[in-house]
Amino acid sequence: MPETATAPWTATPGVTEKLELSLTTQGPLYPPSEVMDADGNFVVVGMVNRATPDGAIRPEWGAAIVSPDSPLPDFGDLAPYTVVRELDCEPDGPDKDIVLYTLPLPLPCNNYPMVFAPEQLPEAGRVKRPSHAFHEVPIPDLRPEDGPKLTTPVTFGAWMRASGTLEVGVTSDGCHGTFGFTFSRLVPNSVYTVMSLRARDLDPTGPTRPGPLGVPNVFVTDADGNGRYDATLPNPFPDPGLPEANRIINVVVLWMSYQRSYGGAIGEFGLGGDIHAHLKLRGASFQNLRTTAAPRS
Incomplete structure (x- = not known):
């Protein structure tokens, strides 16, 4: 039955979904990518902003x-x-040998007004660093x-061989996801983290x-990735009509170029400065999952 504005919000305990993650190099639309090449161009796998014949x-x-x-453009515009x-x-295609790099700091082509680690590095926007090949990041x-474990270049072809699946569900009490x-x-012998994207x-x-x-939101890949x-x-999936509701709508798997995690922050700089999106869902998801707040004791 279709939902209406007055329909009561009920949880969906026991409901699960299994989803394939998509390869990417992109977080939000700006910067266009969280990965660069040796020439300082963005290597974009994700949403590409293009002009249409009608000017849109x-x-x-x-x-x-x-x-x-x-x-x-301004944040929110295109x-x-x-x-x-x-x-x-294609992992074995003509672009397979492109060597992947971090973004320099301050981040180029960035309009996202966010301090990602406000307690750890509130002045992140003032830090200056060059771009580094992934295997040469100064940890x-x-x-x-x-004994650093990543000592050879990470190439675009290797990056595009990764895959991942997600099984997401609601617990039997309807209060947790x-x-x-x-x-x-994935990149072998590396620190990865997983972040949530909320509405x-x-x-x-x-x-x-x-x-x-x-x-912690950390896992370490083995020698085969x-x-x-x-x-x-x-x-994580509350009634979107509630004033403070902020549902999880996507998840992003991040390669951590400095081989570290950041506690309650996804990174100090984000957006290719120290985190690099490798897998995610292509759009807003989990619409069929519902949770409610746990009863107060």
């Missing part, structure tokens, strides 16, 4: 090399990306004799801070 701007899922000099060329996503306090991930062919995190009128999907992560969160 429409994001469409695709892959392209995008200039960092692309027009930058402008066409300056596409240098289209990108072949704090690391010495060669400590469970998230179970299985991954293969108001990209709200132009007042975005909320994206957060971890569970704390395999991994698993599980989390249970309180009331």
Whole structure:
């Protein structure tokens, strides 16, 4: 039966969904990607803003090399990306040998007004750092004799071999959501984290801070890039009509270039400065899942 504005909100205990995650390099639309190439261009796998014949701007899922000099609109608005060329996503295709890099700081082509770690680094926007190849990121306090495990370039072809599945559901009491991930062919021997994206995190009128999907939100891949992560969160799918409701609508699997996690923050800089989206769902999800707040004792 279709929901109405007056229909009572009831939880969906025991309901589960199994979803395939999509390969990506993108968080929000700006910066266009959380990964760059050696020339300082964005390596975009995700939504590409393109102009339509009627003059509109429409994001469409695709892959392209995008200039960092692309027009930058106000947060919440769109402008066409300056596409240098289209990108072949086949793991063994002609673009397989592109070496992947972090974004420099301050982040280029960024309009997201967010401090990701307000207690740890409230002045993150003032930090300056160059772009680094993924295998050459200067991990704090690391010495060669400590045995860094990632010592060869991470290429676009290797990045595009990854896969992941998510089984998400509601507990029997209707008050919690469970998230179970299985991954293969991620970057080997690496720290990854999982973040949640909530309905108001990209709200132009007042975005909320994206957060971890569970704390700690960390898993470490094995030598073949395999991994698993599980989390249970309180009331992640509340009635959207409630004043403070902020449902989880997506999840993002992040490669951590500094091989560390950040407690209750997803990163110090986010958006390619220290986190790099590798897998996510292509759009808002979990509409059929409902939770309610646990009764107060």
